[in-house]
Amino acid sequence: MRSRTEHRHHTGRREHVFAPVLTILSIWRLRAPLLTAGCILSLLALLCGLLLTREAGIRVAGMAMGGIVITVAALRVLGVARVGLRYVERLVTHDAMFRALADVRVWFFRHLARGAAAGLGFRRAGDLLSRLVSDVETLDGLYLRIIVPLAGAVMVLPFLFLAINLVNSPLAIVIAVLFAIGAFVMPVCAAVLARRDGGLVNHQAAQLRIGVLDMVTGLREIRTFGAEGRMLANVTARDEALFRAQMRQSRALALAGGASYLCGQLAVVIVLAAALGIGGMGPLAPLPAAGVLFLTVAAFESIGGLTRAGALAGNVTRAAERVVGVDDNVRHAAPQGSAPAPAGTDIRFENITFRWSEDRVPVFDGLSLDIPAGSRVAVLGPSGAGKSTLAALLLKVVAPDSGRVLLGGEDIAGISDDALRQRMAWLSQATHLFEDTIRNNLLLGRPDASDDDLWVALDRARVGDLVRDMPEGLDTWLGEGGASVSGGQGRRIALARTLLSHAPILILDEPATGLDAETEQDFLRTLNEVTQGRTVILIAHRLTGVEQLDRIWRISGGHAVAVAR
Structure with missing residues (x-):
């Protein structure tokens, strides 16, 4: 009974964490075709980059051995395709994101306005400004820095495994496991750490904005009562609190990022060892070894930002909570009627x-x-x-x-x-x-x-x-x-x-x-x-x-x- 209760509690917490994000995604549903197109273009550009790096490695190794393994034309095609796809992908994804964020701001304003007519809603302008500007802007990372890179990692993992498996199956398993740790485990750890500390960072940032806004709008009263020193000390204290929260978060995320980086370096070392026949997974033939090495380096470079994305995920969920929280200010939602108003005005x-x-x-x-x-x-x-x-x-x-x-x-x-x-x-x-x-x-x-x-x-x-x-x-x-x-x-x-x-x-x-x-x-x-x-x-x-x-x-x-x- 206890385990079931705990399971329901943790399930409820997860639903609570992701519910605001799902609300944001539902606001973006009209932009789904554009967002999907941007994600597909990003995956194609990434795939071209992996193929280009792998074949370039094989070509370099072949030239060092006195032979040509792949034509220059193929490399040019892959290179041009990657550059072109990357350019179009940036145009599409950023355009989609700008439109999606505009939808969030419109949604936010409409729900804020539901309570404004009765004097409801936010009582502190600094907090409102923080939600409308900083928190909404943070949400752009949900698509550009989390969803798109994560989709790329999901595609790269099987591609990397299959490509290396053609050369050496045990090596493919080891590299895939290291890739999964660097691409998924470490970002999840970063997300947990960021969510733990990100709420404090967002809170302190909002408090600083509130303090600054109070000081600016109340400058006449501050001068009248000679309270400049006290108000400045208050703002300085809030600034220092924000700095401490940011430093605490940065140290934790640096550890997760370092662990992810070490996974990539360890994978390179293992490939080199396999190529030399060290560790029982080789030796590998020179040309396949070069292709595996270059592919491994490119694959791990492609996930270099995922740990930061994991950290951003914690901030994004907090920002989504604060943006969606505008709906919490009106408890009694009035029903949406459809009938015309009567002629009488009693x-x-x-x-x-x-x-x-x-x-x-x-x-x-x-x-x-x-x-x-x-x-x-x-x-x-x-x-x-x-x-x-x-x-x-x-x-x-x-x-x-x-x-x-x-x-x-x-x-x-x-x-x-x-x-x-x-x-x-x-x-x-x-x-x-x-x-x-x-x-x-x-x-x-x-x-x-x-x-x-x-x-x-x-x-x-x-x-x-x-x-x-x-x-x-x-x-x-x-x-x-x-x-x-x-x-x-x-x-x-x-x-x-x-x-x-x-x-x-x-x-x-x-x-x-x-x-x-x-x-x-x-x-x-x-x-x-x-x-x-x-x-x-x-x-x-x-x-x-x-x-x-x-x-x-x-x-x-x-x-x-x-x-x-």
Whole structure:
């Protein structure tokens, strides 16, 4: 019983290790023909190289003995074929890999975006950057440095054995065993070592990026509080931790690489000994001996990078885990509906139960509330009460554990995401302005909008005159995060982007966060004017007194409680 339990445990661990890699391979399935073609071209180039080296060795030996064993034309054919195949193989494999990595980035972004609308996903920009850049780039080694070289080793092993077996069977067995150790055993050892240490290296690299990003983005606060020395010491400590992890990994991998190299050198020594009749496996005839010697050298040279590939395999599996891990940030995947959105816009949360994870208390426990079409409601509550979770459920970013969210009397689970979000517009507490022009920031809300539409939206958000006074008008560059405008001005530009949508339902999640009291009230008055005729769901900690509302709900204890006005 114990051995069966241990077997299941180890099997589960192996499945866990390879599952992210299999996910990456499934993302690459559309590139399978191109990837396969590159691998075949690589094998043909390798085969030509082996034949060329073997026959060249026989020719050199024959010339030394005063005879010609193979024509120059044959060598030229093999040489030209090898060069041509290698050139085309590089073009095809690298093109395939660039396309495959682009597919991974698109997949990563799409799965990240599933949680972004509700403020979910990554909380640390440095970690996100590390996954999106470093970890995705590491995955190119899965094909170029692992799959293709490994396929070559699998082809070379039987070819090497059969070629030497024609000369001497015992020698063929010994060389094949040494080749298998160098090509497969040592890389596996390197992979185990790299996986053991590679996780620490990746973690320390991510920590360093986080520290550097924190220092750069918080430079103003650091200077204000005189904390330059402390922040620099923190980054330096993280850099040293990364260096120690890398050195530990490098020492272990150097041992595995050295062992693989010794296998190749030992194989050459054994072939020379057999040629001289030492060790009971010879003597060999001069011409076959030369061919075996040259072939052995070429075969072991072809696997020279496999130990490094084994080391890379450990890093690749870790990188694959981190990339695929973006899916772990959204526990409740919403079903993919296909029905069109109904004409009605009445909203009903019906006996909703929801929790973000099993080890956390429920956010909602039987929550129910109605929002009639065209009404203006506020949803109040302290941080963590579930106000933004309510928006996430309505936007179908996540699905409830139980209960239903109805739109126009229909369960939104069956409505397609695109159709549902055409009925809703969202303005969040962390609305982002992109490092682009005002025009392009606005067009995010409605790509087909004309300049007249943009100006109407800006005027309704009471920021049109400001944009007109700018030297380049709509083509004014906003800078990173809208750095060229104030917080209130940036929030109004974001409001104009939301107003461009014809959605009949507006979800306003803490839209005035970060504004001073006067600017907040002025902004909310603008909202009162420009949202007439639409269903408005205002999510807030508190009310300022200027809101025009039909009903107020307070989230408390996982339920929605109506508040008397």
